[in-house]
Amino acid sequence: MKMQREEKQLDSALEAIIMRVNDLKSAIAAMIFKLENEFETLNWPNFLDNFALISGHLTSLSKILSHDKAPNLKSLTILPLRLSPDKDEELLRLTEGRISTFLHDLVPDYLRTKPEPQAEQKMLQLEAKAANLNYETSHDYNKQVAQYTKVINHVWDIANKTREEWESEAGSRTAQAQTSSASDTHSLVAAVGMGKGLKSDSIQMVQPGVNSVASSMMVGRPGNQQQTPNQSPLVQMGKAPSTIKTNIKAASQIHPYGR
The missing domain is CATH 1.20.5 (Single alpha-helices involved in coiled-coils or other helix-helix interfaces)
Structure with a gap:
């Protein structure tokens, strides 16, 4: 009777421990999933809530293990009943797909109770x-x-x-008034480089103007059509006719003390 009672207590304690361990495992898996997939939107309060949930599961598990009616698991020993290299579907289901066979090289790692x-x-x-x-x-x-x-x-x-x-400097630079116009700049470059937008009648050539002035000067003075040898073409073309008549005499004729 005592053995049966102890076995029942052990079964109920193990069932409660397994439930708490599964809850703890689910909470840890959910937290890892959020850290890996929702790290951009995850904030500190949500992280603390998940951590508090894990801490609550650990506290519940500690209470079960430290209860008076809980069996002393340290005094119990786990022994493998059957070792086989064949695939075990029941073992695969119980371990959620982690262990498929129970071999001699896996038993020391999975049944280890100490580091x-x-x-x-x-x-x-x-x-x-x-x-x-x-x-x-x-x-x-x-x-x-x-x-x-x-x-x-x-x-x-x-x-x-x-x-x-x-950030303040960038905001002040964007807030400054614009002092240039891209369209005006392109228009000026096109006008200087390709003459775009310039009228032909507004451009005055210098040489034709000079020739016209010189020709008008020559026409206005018919008696002076022959050029002197020492008169330069620039003086003939650029000097305007004077209407003042002058009588230039030699300096020796008007000197009062002539020799």
Whole structure:
């Protein structure tokens, strides 16, 4: 009777533990899915809600394991009843497709109740190192952490301030009035380079104008049609006729003290 009662308690405890483990597994899978697929829209409150859900499942599992009526699982041993290299559909269903065969090389890993020897040794070394730390060493560590946190916060403030300045400068540049026109620039380039938009009657050539002035000068003075040898063509073409008559005499004729 006692054995039967203990077996019933064990079965009920294992069923409750399996339910809590499945809930915990579902919560962890949902959180991993959100981190991998919804990281762009995931905010901090939703992340804390998922973390609180996982923490609640862990608390429930701890209560079940620490209950007075719960069996002491540490005193129990799991032994494989049958080892076969063939594919087991029932095992595949129970493990949700993770294990298809129960072989000799898989039993030590799946039925292990303690960490691997290397991991256990590393954990013991870390625990011994943490236990041997004195107050001064831990205080120095905390001081270094505080200094690093202060430096990181200072760098963060500088980065935020620089970003705000860049955003304000970019906004002021876009708000300035436009002082140029692309269409006018293209029109000027086309006019200078290809003469586009310029009228032909507004362009005055210099040489034809000079020739016309020179021809009018020659026509207005019929008595002076012959050119003197020392008179340059530029004077003939560019000098306008004068209406003032002058009588230029030699300097020796008008000098009062002539020899």
